[in-house]
Amino acid sequence: MPKHGGSPRIWRWLCAGLVAALPIGAAVALHKPDNPHAVGTFHDDSAMFVPAAEQNTSADQAIRLQALLGQHSVLAADLMRSRIRGDDDFVQAANAALNKNTDDMSALVGQLFGAGAAKAFSPMWSQHIVGLVTYAGALADHNDSERKTAKAELLEYENKLADFFSGASKGRLPQADARAAVHMHVDHLTGQADAYVAKDYATADKLYREGFQHTYALGLALDNALLPKADVAVLQQPIWRLRSQLGELLAEHAVLIEDTTRAAASNTPDFNAAGDEMNANTQDMSAAIGTLFSASAGKQFQTMWASHVDALVSYGAATAAKDRGRQQAAKIRLATFETQMSTFLGGATNHKLTDAQYAAALRDHDQMLMQHADAYAAKDYVKAHDVGYDTYNHMFELARTLADAFGESVAEKLPQGGAQTGYGGEAGLVATW
Structure with a gap:
């Protein structure tokens, strides 16, 4: 089984100020692959159908936040790698996919936490993405000074995001814990890019996967810190x-x-x-x-x-x-x-x-x-x-x-830490809630 290092300590910090809860679960709003606006999902033989009324509950939205954060991590990593390779056509397509993810996430933040929250979130998140691309560009150009500047700016953007989430939680997510979590997100993305440009692909792909797991779990943390307790209680159900x-x-x-x-x-x-x-x-x-x-x-x-x-x-x-x-x-x-x-x-x-x-x-x-x-x-x-x-x-x-x-x-057989092994640092998070 894979082993993931470096994150248990920070996840313990993140857990410290949050409401006690088991790991949550849900399903994203469903749609046919060729129709993102469908209100129900049918396959030819009705293998899977989820009525529209069941697609947009608080639980569905909560897990969609986890999903979008995890997706953001891999899309951002792909964009950074293509920038390093100088693959301009791929860069443009990856950037479009990442923008779509950002739009979806901003809309979801609005649904979960209100239009004001979405309005504040969207520009901060976009700044964060620009910072990641700038960092990758500095690596591609072998400009160490620009790389250091981009990293410092990224941490500023992350602090703003962390403070936004901490403030929205009304004390349930301490500022220091939120900052530690988003800093780890930046470390995963910049670290995988550093390893990629150095041709250390084993490290790059290890961090690629860890970054996905971390941001998915970060969505879980935000759900539990920001959603009403009644919604969190639903999410604790085994199914x-x-x-x-x-x-x-x-x-x-x-x-x-x-x-x-x-x-x-x-x-x-x-x-x-x-x-x-x-x-x-x-x-x-x-x-x-x-x-x-x-x-x-x-x-x-x-x-x-x-x-x-x-x-x-x-x-x-x-x-x-x-x-x-x-x-x-x-x-x-x-x-x-x-x-x-x-x-x-x-x-x-x-x-x-x-x-x-x-x-x-x-x-x-x-x-x-x-x-x-x-x-x-x-x-x-x-x-x-x-x-x-x-x-x-x-x-x-x-x-x-x-x-x-x-x-x-x-x-009900699902352990508190999840059914799979290999959770690494995230195991501490989900097991102690």
């Missing part, structure tokens, strides 16, 4: 916690698959490091299944899921090489996985959904990731980011479906 934890694992899977696929398609030297983090996510997902069901179930899941991951990466590499034979072979492997995993999930959940419904959900997932690989290989980076954005959201739809099918009795 909601399970939705949150599965959503995090599946979303991380999607972004790491895309990262590895890009490396495979570009034949870049960070492929092995990206693959290592992706494999660590697979281990964590398998550990989750082992915790919720049994050790043997976890092992069975890991074998199938690892094959699924390998097939997706193979498809991306074959697409870049324009090797239709290997593409087709990867598709066949994915179809086999979808059938086998749907049978596994059907048995695990006493067939609350049909095997065909599970297969449809998994097929949607695989098709979206193949579409991302197709777009990236064609250097249509705008489409690649659009598909990636929707794939990320789809993971929370899938998480909600699985959590609800697993049921309350299974959800």
Whole structure:
């Protein structure tokens, strides 16, 4: 299992002033990948439908804040890396995706905490992003003086953000704790960029993944500090916690698959490091299944899921090489996985959904990731980011479906620290609330 260092102490500080609570969970507002304004989600065989009335509760909005913060971290890291590489086309597409994330986050802050909060939040968050890009530019230009200036300015922006959140919490989130948490966010992003430019890809990708986990958990901290206690109480219910934890694992899977696929398609030297983090996510997902069901179930899941991951990466590499034979072979492997995993999930959940419904959900997932690989290989980076954005959201739809099918009795097996291992510093946060 992966080990993550450096964060337990700061997370203990963050916990100190907050309301005692267990980890929370929920699902983001759901929509079809091609229609972000849909009010309900139907698939061809009704595998997953969440009525509109259930999509916009406080719990849904709370987990969406976690999701958007986690997504911000990986989008920002991707943008910084492309700036370092001098890949201008990718920079523009990544910047557009990050702006979309910022708009979504600002709108959500307004829904959760009021229009005044959103108006104050949006420019501060945008300044933060500009600072990150400036930092990456200084690295690309090998300008150490500019890099130090950019880092100092970033910390100023972060202090403003931390003070904003601390003030909104009305004392539930102490200023010092908030600042420590957002400083860690900057350290993850600048640290991964430092390692990337130094060609230390193992460190860069380790921090890439830790940064996602940290910001996702930061969303949890903000939810518990800023939301009314009645809403926090709903979020403590086992089924909601399970939705949150599965959503995090599946979303991380999607972004790491895309990262590895890009490396495979570009034949870049960070492929092995990206693959290592992706494999660590697979281990964590398998550990989750082992915790919720049994050790043997976890092992069975890991074998199938690892094959699924390998097939997706193979498809991306074959697409870049324009090797239709290997593409087709990867598709066949994915179809086999979808059938086998749907049978596994059907048995695990006493067939609350049909095997065909599970297969449809998994097929949607695989098709979206193949579409991302197709777009990236064609250097249509705008489409690649659009598909990636929707794939990320789809993971929370899938998480909600699985959590609800697993049921309350299974959800109650979820430890306070989450179903997966590898939480590192975040384990201290979620375990003590």
